[in-house]
Amino acid sequence: MASVARVMLDSPLPQLDRLFDYAIPPALASEVVPGVRVTAALRSERRIADGLVVDVGDTSDFDGALAPLESVVSPARVLAPEVWALARRVADRQAGSASDVLRLAIPPRSVAAEKKWLAREAPAVVPVGAVPAVEGYASSAVESAVDGRARVALRSIPGIVELPDGSSVGRWALTLAQAAARTVASGASAILAVPDYRDQEQLEAALRSVVPGELIASLDARRTRPQRYAAFLSCLDDVPRVIVGNRSVVYAPAAKLGLIALFDDGDPLFAEPLAPYAHARDVALIRQEQQSCAVMFAGHTRSVEVQRLIELHFLTELAPVPLVTPKVVPTVAQDPQSRGDAGRVPSAAFRVATEALQAGSVLVQVARPGYVSLLACRRCGQAARCTHCAGPLQLASSHALPSCAWCGRLAGGWACSECANNTYRMVTRGSGRTAEELGRAFPGTRVIVSDGERPVTLVDGEPRTLVVATRGAEPVAVGGYAAVILLDGERMLQRESLHVGDDCLRWWSNATALAAPGATTVLVGVGGPLAQALGLWQQHSYAAAQLIDRRALGFPPAVRVASVTGKPAAVQQALDALLEVPIRDVLGPAPVTADGPRTADGGLVRAVVRFDYAHGSEVATALRGAVLRGATGTRRPPAGQKRQRPAPTLRVKLDDPEIL
Structure with missing residues (x-):
C-alpha cells in the first residue's frame, strides 16, 4: 500500500501552486487513489483545505514528518491524468496556478449526482452506425483529417440545412457533427467547443441526427449544478462520447480523445476572463500535442491567429469544393449619399427587402440592443449625460423619458451642460427603435426582435417576416433568409480595438451564412478591404493581410x-x-x-x-x-x-x- 499522497490544494495563493506530500493514514489507505477529492491540514494558514490527489507513492522528498490527510471527500476519481497534465502545462504557459485551471476543468460537486453515478452499472458501448460522408469538400478530405489525427483549419460552408427531424441548423453544425460521429465510430471521443448557447443548440441538434443521444454530453453553464456535474462524470466513463460545450469544455476528461474542434475561434467568448486567462484555442493546441488527437478550427471567417499557424504549416487548410460564394452587395459603392442617419436603410437595401419579404423572412442586423442607446444635444451635438453620475442617457421606448444607462435615474429636466439647450436627438438607434421604424416602412409585416433581452433562436421563415437582431443574436430561419440587411457597419467599426475589423467581418459573415441559396446580403455604408473580403467571400485573404500588418507593427499574434x-x-x-x-x-x-x-x-x-x-x-x-x-x-x-x-x-x- 502506498503511504504518501501528492496533493494539489485548492487555493488561489500563488505560493501554494505545487504538490504537497501528505501521509496516508492506514484507515484511508484503500480510498486514497489518484484523482479523488481529499481534505488536508494547511499549517501555514491554520485551516483545513480541499485538494485533489495527483499521485500516490512510498517515498517523499520532504525530510520531516508528513502531516496526515484529514479525509477522503468522495471515492469518485474526478481528476483524470490527462486533465492534470493539461492544467499544469496551461498554468506554466500563462504564468498562473494549476488550481485555477482545475477550477475551470472540474465543475462544482453535486452529492446527489455523484451518488447516482457511483451506483450505476458499467456503461455499455453504444454502436454509432453508419456515418454519412461529409459533403462539400474534396473526396474524404475531412474524414482523412479525422482519421489521421491532423491539424486543420476548415472553411465552413455557408447556408442552412434541414435535419431528418425537420429542424434547421447551420451547415457548419452538420459538418462538425459528422466529423465527431466518425471519431466516436472509431472508438475515440470528440470535444466540440462553440462560443454560446445559440451555436450549441444547433450543434446538439445536428449531433442527434448522426449520434445516439446517450453518447452526447453537454457541459455548459446554463445547466443546473447537478446536470452539469452529472454530464461531467459521464465523461469519466471509459466510453467514447461527443462532449459539447463552451470555452471550458476543452478541459473535459475524454476517453481516448480523437478530436478537438472549435467553431468560430475568433469569437471573444473563447477568451477566458478568469485566471490564468488561457484562450480555448491555445488550450486545444496544447492538448492536441499531449494526446496526439486531431484538432479542427472551423468558421466562416478565419482568425489572424489561425492564419499565422497556417502560414507556419502547423495547420492545413481545408476549403469547400467547389467554393460557395454568397451574393453580397455593398451599398457604399452604389449609393454614396446613403451614409449617415438620414439614409440608414438606403434605397438599394429597401428594394431588396421589399422583394424578399414576398418570398420569405428578411434579417436586419443592427449594432445595439434597446430602443435608443445614445442621445445628444440637438443644438451643439454634445453627448447627453446624466447629471448624477455622468452616464450616457438613453430611451427605453418612444413614450419614455430619457434615463441613465448606468444608474437608471430619469432625466426629465435634462439640459445640455455646454449650451443649456433642453432638446435632444437620437444618435444611435437600437434594435427596438429599428424594429419600430421598419414596421412603419413595411406595413402588414410581422416584426421579430432578437437581442440579449429577447432571445430568439429559430423563426419559421414565413413570408412577410422581418427579424431585427443584434450582432451575434441572429436566429436561424427555416430554409434560410430570403435577404440579409447589415446595418450600422460604420458604427461597429468605430470601436477602438486591434480586433475591430476581424470582429466586424465575423459578425457580418455569420449573418450572411444564414441566408438561403441565391439570397442577397446588403452591407450598408462600408467599403474598402472589409467589404471586398465579404463580397468575394475571401475572409482568409483579409486575415493574411492583417497578419502582414501586425508583423510590421509588432502586434499579436505576430508576437x-x-x-x-x-x-x-x-x-x-x-x-x-x-x-x-x-x-x-x-x-x-x-x-x-x-x-x-x-x-x-x-x-x-x-x-x-x-x-x-x-x-x-x-x-x-x-x-x-x-x-x-x-x-x-x-x-x-x-x-x-x-x-x-x-x-x-x-x-x-x-x-x-x-x-x-
Whole structure:
C-alpha cells in the first residue's frame, strides 16, 4: 500500500501552486487513489483545505514528518491524468496556478449526482452506425483529417440545412457533427467547443441526427449544478462520447480523445476572463500535442491567429469544393449619399427587402440592443449625460423619458451642460427603435426582435417576416433568409480595438451564412478591404493581410504580449526580473484605473511586454517568480503583534486580447 499522497490544494495563493506530500493514514489507505477529492491540514494558514490527489507513492522528498490527510471527500476519481497534465502545462504557459485551471476543468460537486453515478452499472458501448460522408469538400478530405489525427483549419460552408427531424441548423453544425460521429465510430471521443448557447443548440441538434443521444454530453453553464456535474462524470466513463460545450469544455476528461474542434475561434467568448486567462484555442493546441488527437478550427471567417499557424504549416487548410460564394452587395459603392442617419436603410437595401419579404423572412442586423442607446444635444451635438453620475442617457421606448444607462435615474429636466439647450436627438438607434421604424416602412409585416433581452433562436421563415437582431443574436430561419440587411457597419467599426475589423467581418459573415441559396446580403455604408473580403467571400485573404500588418507593427499574434499591472514599485520589480530574459521591448508603465481601484499610496500602472514565441517559457517563469515574491513578502509587525502578509497587487496576464 502506498503511504504518501501528492496533493494539489485548492487555493488561489500563488505560493501554494505545487504538490504537497501528505501521509496516508492506514484507515484511508484503500480510498486514497489518484484523482479523488481529499481534505488536508494547511499549517501555514491554520485551516483545513480541499485538494485533489495527483499521485500516490512510498517515498517523499520532504525530510520531516508528513502531516496526515484529514479525509477522503468522495471515492469518485474526478481528476483524470490527462486533465492534470493539461492544467499544469496551461498554468506554466500563462504564468498562473494549476488550481485555477482545475477550477475551470472540474465543475462544482453535486452529492446527489455523484451518488447516482457511483451506483450505476458499467456503461455499455453504444454502436454509432453508419456515418454519412461529409459533403462539400474534396473526396474524404475531412474524414482523412479525422482519421489521421491532423491539424486543420476548415472553411465552413455557408447556408442552412434541414435535419431528418425537420429542424434547421447551420451547415457548419452538420459538418462538425459528422466529423465527431466518425471519431466516436472509431472508438475515440470528440470535444466540440462553440462560443454560446445559440451555436450549441444547433450543434446538439445536428449531433442527434448522426449520434445516439446517450453518447452526447453537454457541459455548459446554463445547466443546473447537478446536470452539469452529472454530464461531467459521464465523461469519466471509459466510453467514447461527443462532449459539447463552451470555452471550458476543452478541459473535459475524454476517453481516448480523437478530436478537438472549435467553431468560430475568433469569437471573444473563447477568451477566458478568469485566471490564468488561457484562450480555448491555445488550450486545444496544447492538448492536441499531449494526446496526439486531431484538432479542427472551423468558421466562416478565419482568425489572424489561425492564419499565422497556417502560414507556419502547423495547420492545413481545408476549403469547400467547389467554393460557395454568397451574393453580397455593398451599398457604399452604389449609393454614396446613403451614409449617415438620414439614409440608414438606403434605397438599394429597401428594394431588396421589399422583394424578399414576398418570398420569405428578411434579417436586419443592427449594432445595439434597446430602443435608443445614445442621445445628444440637438443644438451643439454634445453627448447627453446624466447629471448624477455622468452616464450616457438613453430611451427605453418612444413614450419614455430619457434615463441613465448606468444608474437608471430619469432625466426629465435634462439640459445640455455646454449650451443649456433642453432638446435632444437620437444618435444611435437600437434594435427596438429599428424594429419600430421598419414596421412603419413595411406595413402588414410581422416584426421579430432578437437581442440579449429577447432571445430568439429559430423563426419559421414565413413570408412577410422581418427579424431585427443584434450582432451575434441572429436566429436561424427555416430554409434560410430570403435577404440579409447589415446595418450600422460604420458604427461597429468605430470601436477602438486591434480586433475591430476581424470582429466586424465575423459578425457580418455569420449573418450572411444564414441566408438561403441565391439570397442577397446588403452591407450598408462600408467599403474598402472589409467589404471586398465579404463580397468575394475571401475572409482568409483579409486575415493574411492583417497578419502582414501586425508583423510590421509588432502586434499579436505576430508576437506574444504580457500585461503587468499593479503598484509602480511592484511592476518595476517584475520588469527587473525580465532583464536577463530575451524580450522585444516594454511599453509603459502607464497609469491605469479601469483595471482596479486606486491603492492607498497611488494609482495602478500597467506595462506591456512584447516577446517572441520561442521565449514564452522564460518570460512566463520570470513573471511568475515576480508574482510569488510579491505574494510571499512579509513586513515586520509592531512588538507583540502577529506577523502579517500584505495583499499582493501584481497581476500578470499573458496574451490579453484587449491590451492593444
